[in-house]
Amino acid sequence: MDTLTGVGGAGLLWHNSNGAVYGIKFTGNTNDVLRGDGSFGSFSGSGISYWSDNGTHIYNNNSGNVGIGTTTPGSGLELRGTGLQTQQRITDNTSGNSLVLQAGAGNNLKITGYNYSTNTAQPLYLSVDGANTLLNANGGNVGIGTTTPFSKLSVNSNLFGISQTNGTVTLSTYLSFGAGWFGTYTDHPLHFYTNNSEAQMTLNQAGQLGIGTTTPLGGYRLDISGPVRSFDNTTHFVAQTTGGTNSWARYYMRSNAQSWFMGTSQNFNGNQLYIGDETFNQTRFSIQPNGGPINMQGNLTQDEGSNGLPKAMVYLNGDGTILRCYNGLTGTNTGGCGISATKVNTGFYDIYFPFPISTRYFSIAVENHLPVPVIVNYYKSGNLFIKTSEPDGTSTDRPLMIIVY
Secondary structure, three states, X not given: OEEEEEOOEEEEEEEOOOOOEEEXXXXXXXXXXXXXXOOEEOOOHHHOOOEEEEOOEEEEOXXXXXEEOOOOOOOOEEEOOOHHHHOEEEEOOOOOEEEEEEOOOHHXXXXXXXXXXXXXXXXXXXXXXXXXXXXXXXXXXXXXXOOOOOOOEEEOOOEEEEEEEOOOOEEEEEEEOOEEEEEEOOOOOEEEOOOOOOOOEEEOOOOOEEEOOOOOOOOOOEEEOOOOOOOOOOOOOOOOOOOOOOOEEEEEEEOOOOEEEEXXXXXXXXXXXXXXXXXXXXXXXXXXXXXXXXXXXXOOOOOOOOOOOOOEEEEEOOOOOEEEEEEOOOOOOOHHHHOEEEEEEOOEEEEEOOOOOOOOOEEEEXXXXXXXXXXXXXXXXXXXXXEEEOOOOOEOOOOEEEEEO
């Protein structure tokens, strides 16, 4: 059978084995066809084609969906099947690499890169305007802005990198000025914790660091709740002032009732080291530099068993009354200081101390009248017996000064 074209229409030529020729001519539109019922015209009914061509292209010309493996596609293109029948592959002829979309249960629901010729997984890139996000098949690493991620997630970016937000607080990383930054992008403190605990360290918006507290006290760069230790072969703490005259560097020690400080001040009283009573605004102890004097405010005491400082000082009048005194154990200097004295007779004095003196050192000075008196003294535990007399041995009353060491 041959086709027949000509003026006024188109048709078919048919000839039998004897050479007889029969012709059927159709008239109508260019796109008309011969229907199954013998009529000639356009497509209608279930035999209609929904595909059209455009040069070397073909496209779907209906307004519905396309289904493969289903008669009721729910989207523009729906593929149904089992196993590999659910895969959609886009394959490059040169490399053989395929972009694979696959449906399935569990971890079979995936988008992946694969080369079926070499049976090797391929990196998967998600790209917008050339900015690549790489899902690396080698180890499962993800790279954003890099094709060679070295960890589970690698971000190649200057300035801001990774962020997390709940709509109010934003946590962010940042790279700039040759350094790495980590913190809150919004106006919120940054907490640090371990082992799923509460905040153990807090950096607030003022740059104050609290350890063991989430509310570091204003005015302090570092606020620690708990003990602090510095431990090494060589270790130290440094407080250094960089200001001008009267600027100071101090350590404070405080309780609820009392506050003390130790420090030094620039060009203040000769750059001295001092210990101060902050509560009562007093400098109790100071040392001048370069061999300078050491000054102390208040009475100095020492326990009974130690040496080096006076344990008692007494100024005794000739009538046996105590004019002045000091107790080096208690620091008292009034009311007799725990010391008592008795004039036993002319030139004879018995002085009692509140501690044994048999193992102590003492010195005695007598008021000097010409001729110089002779001093005779002896001691026993708890008291000191003193006799004062003229050179001829006559007893005489004289004021005394006694120091016990």
